[in-house]
Amino acid sequence: MAHPLSHQDWQRKAQSLAIEGRLFIEGRYVAAQGGGSFDCSNPATGARLASIAQGQAQDVDAAVASALAAWNDRRWRGLAPRARMQVLYRLADLVEQHADELALLETLDMGKPISDVLNIDLPEVTKTLRYFAECIDKMEGAVTHTAPGSLHMILHEPLGVVGAITPWNYPLLMAVWKLAPILAAGNCVVLKPAEQAPLSCTRLAQLFIDAGGPAGVFNLVNGLGMEAGRALALHPDVIKLSFTGSTRVGKLLMGYAGQSNMKRVALETGGKSPQIFMPDLYDLDAAVDRAVGGIFDNAGQVCNAGSRLLVHHDLQTAFIEKFVARTQALYQPGDPLDPATTLGPLASQAHQTKVLADIARGQSEGAQQVMGDTAIAMPGAYVPPTLFVGHNRMAIAQEEVFGPVATLIPFDTEAEAIALANDSVYGLAAAVWTRDLKQAHRMVGALEAGVVWVNCFGDGDMTQPFGGYKQSGNSRDKHMASLLSYTQSKSAWFELG
Numbered sequence: 001m002a003h004p005l006s007h008q009d010w011q012r013k014a015q016s017l018a019i020e021g022r023l024f025i026e027g028r029y030v031a032a033q034g035g036g037s038f039d040c041s042n043p044a045t046g047a048r049l050a051s052i053a054q055g056q057a058q059d060v061d062a063a064v065a066s067a068l069a070a071w072n073d074r075r076w077r078g079l080a081p082r083a084r085m086q087v088l089y090r091l092a093d094l095v096e097q098h099a100d101e102l103a104l105l106e107t108l109d110m111g112k113p114i115s116d117v118l119n120i121d122l123p124e125v126t127k128t129l130r131y132f133a134e135c136i137d138k139m140e141g142a143v144t145h146t147a148p149g150s151l152h153m154i155l156h157e158p159l160g161v162v163g164a165i166t167p168w169n170y171p172l173l174m175a176v177w178k179l180a181p182i183l184a185a186g187n188c189v190v191l192k193p194a195e196q197a198p199l200s201c202t203r204l205a206q207l208f209i210d211a212g213g214p215a216g217v218f219n220l221v222n223g224l225g226m227e228a229g230r231a232l233a234l235h236p237d238v239i240k241l242s243f244t245g246s247t248r249v250g251k252l253l254m255g256y257a258g259q260s261n262m263k264r265v266a267l268e269t270g271g272k273s274p275q276i277f278m279p280d281l282y283d284l285d286a287a288v289d290r291a292v293g294g295i296f297d298n299a300g301q302v303c304n305a306g307s308r309l310l311v312h313h314d315l316q317t318a319f320i321e322k323f324v325a326r327t328q329a330l331y332q333p334g335d336p337l338d339p340a341t342t343l344g345p346l347a348s349q350a351h352q353t354k355v356l357a358d359i360a361r362g363q364s365e366g367a368q369q370v371m372g373d374t375a376i377a378m379p380g381a382y383v384p385p386t387l388f389v390g391h392n393r394m395a396i397a398q399e400e401v402f403g404p405v406a407t408l409i410p411f412d413t414e415a416e417a418i419a420l421a422n423d424s425v426y427g428l429a430a431a432v433w434t435r436d437l438k439q440a441h442r443m444v445g446a447l448e449a450g451v452v453w454v455n456c457f458g459d460g461d462m463t464q465p466f467g468g469y470k471q472s473g474n475s476r477d478k479h480m481a482s483l484l485s486y487t488q489s490k491s492a493w494f495e496l497g
């Protein structure tokens with residue numbers, strides 16, 4: 001749906017946008033104790049946007065101490081469930097009221113088209129807040145059947161101080177997938193957002209206070225992964241760390257947990273998701289559209305991006321022809337502040353350099369490039385939508401590019417398609433396109449992925465647990481299961497005499 005503001009309106013609004021880049025501890029913005037800072041810039045132009053406080057270990061200590069004090073005096077978990085619920089509902093309302101401001105922050109910070117932020121990210125943010133708010137008093141313990149004379153209850157209690165470390169691809173949404181269930185369960189939290197795109201989360205921290213949230217319950221430390229992130233992951237008072245980001249960093253976090261207090265580590269990490277197109281699929285045009293969107297939405301910076309297109313040999317020629325035509329029709333690069341833009345720059349120049357190197361590697365290892373061989377003549381971190389035809393053992397098909405790059409791999413049989421799909425260290429998502437439901441059912445069972453779509457891609461709602469198999473992670477966001485994962489069970493056994 002088109003937003004009523006024009007490109008010029010957004011450009012004007014961007015000129016007068018107030019940007020906050022400090023840390024948020026005990027309910028207020030503070031500078032980093034060491035006084036350090038780093039710049040964040042607009043990847044569409046390279047222009048400097050703001051100075052971000054560079055939190056270090058001592059700032060993480062202060063944020064965790066603030067959260068621990070809030071935990072100990074029960075100012076949040078001690079509230080009636082409906083009172084906590086009201087705060088999260090008000091926070092969702094405030095996100096809606098500040099939608100233009102949050103959308104601008106997100107777009108300027110990471111280059112995401114403003115229409116995507118307004119029509120996808122922010123509605124998902126409010127849905128997530130409201131879903132977990134609703135769940136607060138739906139969580140139930142149990143009374144088990146015991147012998148007469150005893151009573152046994154199983155209670156779900158919040159954990160304590162939870163750390164959250166989040167990525168830059170959906171900066172606010174990925175953070176809220178953590179924050180909403182963490183807070184709904186009654187925990188206190190310290191968030192370390194990605195240094196590439198910290199602005200929307202930094203703003204959200206104040207909105208939590210404006211919504212009536214007590215100071216100290218939601219703290220935020222801006223900073224670099226190896227400094228602030230590492231300090232949070234090593235902190236002895238953090239009982240659980242919830243992470244979304246790369247598989248490489250996920251592995252480091254497990255090590256930090258072992259070196260410190262054996263904190264629980266929930267990981268949502270990388271992916272190399274296959275979409276399998278069987279020869280009997282219903283509608284090739286519809287399937288190709290979803291293949292195009294599955295890899296070029298958010299410029300491919302999506303953990304579950306459908307980056308491996310497993311296409312039956314019989315479909316290959318028509319598939320490629322349609323894929324190229326639909327990409328050209330749907331994904332023209334533009335200024336992300338223009339509501340008509342569907343393809344923005346990548347989130348940073350450093351990431352553009354990495355993705356271009358991945359494309360060069362695809363070329364050098366002999367993959368056939370059928371689209372994307374002309375650079376985009378715009379300043380900024382743009383990468384053209386790219387399609388290779390290759391085989392599954394190529395680096396371009398095995399490693400996460402995290403950009404607008406797909407590899408088409410032809411196959412002949414169902415068994416071959418499944419073997420190719422599962423030939424990956426990742427297992428986040430997969431899709432099957434076929435009109436044969438029996439076959440689809442069999443393939444769902446055979447695919448090693450946490451999410452499998454049949455005749456669609458990327459669909460879902462809050463009842464869908466989202467997370468991966470294998471090196472795509474070990475936990476699930478969304479769904480009641482996520483709320484429960486921020487609690488621990490207590491068994492209370494009464495001897496009644």
Ligand code: NAD
Binds near residue numbers: 223228230252467
């Ligand atoms: P990243 O792993 O580089 O960074 C993620 C976060 O970890 C950032 O906040 C960063 O500062 C922090 N970090 C980096 N090094 C750290 C360290 N040594 N100790 C503690 N924290 C550290 O990932 P990214 O580049 O920001 O995001 C892209 C990755 O995120 C991709 O791999 C993508 O697949 C993944 N992702 C996964 C999901 C999912 O649900 N599975 C969703 C979105 C993104």
